[in-house]
Amino acid sequence: MKLHIDFRGNRKIALPDSADTERRKLSPPIPQGRxxxxxxxxxxxxxxxxxxxxxxxxxxxxxxxxxxxVNYDVDAVCACRILQNLFRSESTLYTLVPVEGTQxxxxxxxxxxDKVKYVVFINCGGSIDLVExxxxxxxxxxxxxxxxxPSDICNVYSRSQVRLxxxxxxxxxxxxxxxIFLDTDTEPESxxxxxxxxxxxxxxxxKLWEEKRNRVMFDYTQFSFCxxxxxxxxxxxxxxxGKDDLESLWWAIVGLTYQTVMGLIVEQKYAxxxxxxxxxxxxxxxxxxxxxxxxRSQFYRITAQKDLRLVLYRHWNxxxxxxxxxxxxxxxxxxxxxxxxxxxxxxxxxxxxxxxxLQNFSSMDVTLRNEFFSMVETIANNHDLDELIYHxxxxxxxxxxxxxQASDYVYAMICLLEDxxxxxxxxxxxxxxxxxxxxxxxxLVLNGIEKCKKLFTSIVRLVQSxxxxxxxxxxxxxxYFIINENTSDYSLYAHPMSLAMLARYALxxxxxxxxxxxxxSLPLIVSAPQSEENCIVLGIPPxxxxxxxxxxxxxxxxxxxxxxxxxxLSYFDSAAVRISIxxxxxxxDSLSTILS
Amino acid sequence: MWGDKxxxxxxxxxxxxxxxxxxDDDKIRLILEECRxxxxxxxxxxxxxxxxxxxNYLAGVKARTAALERNKRCLLAYQxxxxxMLRKMRWEFGSILPVEIKANMSEGEVAWFAKYSKALANYxxxxxxxxxxxxxxxxxxxxxxxxxxxxxxxxxxxxxxxxEVFYLSQNSQHYMPRSQVENLVRQGVLEHINWS
Numbered sequence: 084m085k086l087h088i089d090f091r092g093n094r095k096i097a098l099p100d101s102a103d104t105e106r107r108k109l110s111p112p113i114p115q116g117r118x119x120x121x122x123x124x125x126x127x128x129x130x131x132x133x134x135x136x137x138x139x140x141x142x143x144x145x146x147x148x149x150x151x152x153v154n155y156d157v158d159a160v161c162a163c164r165i166l167q168n169l170f171r172s173e174s175t176l177y178t179l180v181p182v183e184g185t186q187x188x189x190x191x192x193x194x195x196x197d198k199v200k201y202v203v204f205i206n207c208g209g210s211i212d213l214v215e216x217x218x219x220x221x222x223x224x225x226x227x228x229x230x231x232x233p234s235d236i237c238n239v240y241s242r243s244q245v246r247l248x249x250x251x252x253x254x255x256x257x258x259x260x261x262x263i264f265l266d267t268d269t270e271p272e273s274x275x276x277x278x279x280x281x282x283x284x285x286x287x288x289x290k291l292w293e294e295k296r297n298r299v300m301f302d303y304t305q306f307s308f309c310x311x312x313x314x315x316x317x318x319x320x321x322x323x324x325g326k327d328d329l330e331s332l333w334w335a336i337v338g339l340t341y342q343t344v345m346g347l348i349v350e351q352k353y354a355x356x357x358x359x360x361x362x363x364x365x366x367x368x369x370x371x372x373x374x375x376x377x378x379r380s381q382f383y384r385i386t387a388q389k390d391l392r393l394v395l396y397r398h399w400n401x402x403x404x405x406x407x408x409x410x411x412x413x414x415x416x417x418x419x420x421x422x423x424x425x426x427x428x429x430x431x432x433x434x435x436x437x438x439x440x441l442q443n444f445s446s447m448d449v450t451l452r453n454e455f456f457s458m459v460e461t462i463a464n465n466h467d468l469d470e471l472i473y474h475x476x477x478x479x480x481x482x483x484x485x486x487x488q489a490s491d492y493v494y495a496m497i498c499l500l501e502d503x504x505x506x507x508x509x510x511x512x513x514x515x516x517x518x519x520x521x522x523x524x525x526x527l528v529l530n531g532i533e534k535c536k537k538l539f540t541s542i543v544r545l546v547q548s549x550x551x552x553x554x555x556x557x558x559x560x561x562x563y564f565i566i567n568e569n570t571s572d573y574s575l576y577a578h579p580m581s582l583a584m585l586a587r588y589a590l591x592x593x594x595x596x597x598x599x600x601x602x603x604s605l606p607l608i609v610s611a612p613q614s615e616e617n618c619i620v621l622g623i624p625p626x627x628x629x630x631x632x633x634x635x636x637x638x639x640x641x642x643x644x645x646x647x648x649x650x651x652l653s654y655f656d657s658a659a660v661r662i663s664i665x666x667x668x669x670x671x672d673s674l675s676t677i678l679s
Numbered sequence: 680m681w682g683d684k685x686x687x688x689x690x691x692x693x694x695x696x697x698x699x700x701x702x703d704d705d706k707i708r709l710i711l712e713e714c715r716x717x718x719x720x721x722x723x724x725x726x727x728x729x730x731x732x733x734x735n736y737l738a739g740v741k742a743r744t745a746a747l748e749r750n751k752r753c754l755l756a757y758q759x760x761x762x763x764m765l766r767k768m769r770w771e772f773g774s775i776l777p778v779e780i781k782a783n784m785s786e787g788e789v790a791w792f793a794k795y796s797k798a799l800a801n802y803x804x805x806x807x808x809x810x811x812x813x814x815x816x817x818x819x820x821x822x823x824x825x826x827x828x829x830x831x832x833x834x835x836x837x838x839x840x841x842x843e844v845f846y847l848s849q850n851s852q853h854y855m856p857r858s859q860v861e862n863l864v865r866q867g868v869l870e871h872i873n874w875s
Binding site (some may be wrong): 175177180194195197198199439508509510511512513517523 | 822823825826827829836842843844845846848850851852853854855856870874
């Protein structure tokens with residue numbers, strides 16, 4: 084697979100411009116310890132990662148009017164909710180605008196940015212060059228909390244206007260400043276006039292340097308992947324400020340769980356973060372127990388425990404949950420006719436009567452309910468279902484008997500966020516979703532869970548029929564399938580998260596099917612209609628890839644360039660794009676040429 | 680008996696279930712008439728010559744003066760209590776009173792009310808800097824100075840007193856000063872988000 088990267092020219096070379104210096108005068112000097120210095124000697128070469136968020140960030144924003152752009156994903160909503168609590172306690176005015184893609188962001192920025200000096204981006208904007216795309220006034224300061232990696236190199240090295248919040252990840256491999264940017268002063272201006280040895284040498288050097296830069300940039304931008312969850316970054320921020328409570332901890336947990344549920348991060352990373360969160364949990368619970376006053380945090384009672392990866396099982400019945408969980412469905416091949424027997428065998432080994440397994444989990448016999456986890460745990464080994472068991476958190480809301488696993492929340496929020504069935508606008512879905520995080524509005528979560536059951540049922544049915552009809556087609560370097568308007572429930576998949584869930588299920592099912600086995604290591608592209616003219620195209624990495632990194636972002640850009648079309652909307656997750664339906668065949672053709 | 684009507688007037692005011700009972704013109708006229716009669720007796724007595732046996736008016740004058748004083752007190756109490764009610768209503772309803780209440784006011788009360796409103800307005804203009812301070816707002820201190828609102832329809836730009844510009848378009852959320860928002864919430868442009 085070869086991609087040719089045409090990296091943008093030497094913009095940004097002229098340093099320092101007047102606006103930069105002015106800005107530096109306005110903002111307080113930043114002590115060295117807090118900023119990662121990629122180069123100890125040259126002060127202007129540091130990357131703008133703000134690590135000690137509490138001071139640098141808060142000093143700037145408190146009491147100002149903040150413009151907050153939030154992407155449509157669960158992690159972003161959680162992070163945003165934590166930030167809102169912070170802003171409220173700081174009496175900081177803000178305007179919150181949900182945005183879905185780059186084009187929407189540009190438009191919204193134009194509309195909302197009047198007189199605003201501070202802009203915060205949550206899970207958006209990190210991977211586009213903000214200064215160039217948005218053309219902000221020189222005294223606007225932009226803070227970026229984005230888990231989409233790699234960050235745009237211009238954002239990383241912007242000295243004045245852009246600050247990335249959070250620690251730089253070692254796995255990002257951010258290139259050195261001098262490999263990317265060249266100072267204009269050293270550039271020989273009078274190349275044409277005299278062609279002497281000196282100039283030739285310089286030119287050769289420059290050519291070598293350019294080649295190197297292209298190579299470095301290619302390595303850096305080739306794969307897109309998911310960094311640390313934004314909600315965790317924000318939670319750490321408020322923890323440093325001493326404003327953390329059980330509520331925000333739960334939101335951070337949901338944000339992290341989203342990443343693992345969608346398969347965006349590796350298991351180890353999840354386990355690492357989990358331990359930290361468990362420490363936070365024990366600290367906060369002991370505080371809230373000592374607190375005599377009944378405070379708001381007591382709406383939530385969070386427990387950390389080993390749990391089952393069965394989807395929504397507390398709110399569904401065991402059989403349905405087993406059928407709709409990727410890992411159990413794959414291991415038991417639950418989409419074939421013969422699988423029924425296998426399922427019953429597993430249920431028998433678990434020791435769960437058939438009658439109970441078809442009942443709502445909440446109305447199952449109490450002893451069975453309490454022992455369900457240990458019963459599954461004992462047999463998990465025999466059926467290669469170890470994956471089913473993982474560490475997670477459960478919460479009980481509002482003193483009631485409403486137990487939710489963190490992943491229940493995630494699924495419910497995904498469905499609330501992408502519930503555009505009843506002509507609801509995206510914005511009102513976002514409002515619903517952000518409301519559902521409030522403990523008093525947990526019935527919204529229940530509502531979302533019901534929707535999610537429908538989604539899962541539809542996903543399984545769709546994958547089954549696709550496998551039977553062999554609708555997943557191999558285009559050489561990748562597999563693809565297209566959902567068209569004849570497909571039942573096509574409107575469920577009009578947005579990236581549900582479509583990605585479908586794609587993951589389908590690809591996993593594919594890889595375990597014998598007749599697709601030879602394609603097992605291929606990535607998958609899915610496409611679904613969004614309206615009469617437009618469709619969404621989304622790519623996911625192959626199952627065999629251990630680290631979930633995705634090269635489709637770059638490939639999509641290239642393919643669109645080759646067929647000479649602008650995307651209608653490029654999502655912040657670069658491996659998803661909205662294009663016009665009539666461009667789609669051309670787009671797929673050029674993709675397969677690029678990737679082969 | 681002297682003073683009966685006056686006490687009746689006060690009792691009626693207290694017994695009344697109306698927010699602001701009508702001004703009792705008739706009864707007041709009767710009381711004043713009584714006062715005039717009492718006064719007439721005292722005046723006549725004063726003009727006559729005193730004689731300890733044939734014209735000893737001391738006891739009569741004393742009793743009538745007491746009755747006169749009592750009537751006066753009751754009348755003043757009646758008026759004072761009514762003005763207290765009006766003052767309370769000025770703070771509750773603002774400078775424009777409902778028609779039902781206006782109909783029950785006497786001429787003097789109307790004049791007093793206008794004067795009171797004017798004095799209050801002057802006072803509010805005089806405090807709190809250049810723009811004055813509206814004491815009528817937030818009679819109960821609000822829990823938060825700022826509230827979270829969600830925009831229900833496209834409204835356009837809103838500039839705050841402090842200079843910040845908010846662009847209100849559908850589905851955006853804002854955290855802004857309560858005082859500036861109240862009107863828009865009433866108009867249905869914004870919706871208060873209650874998270875707790």
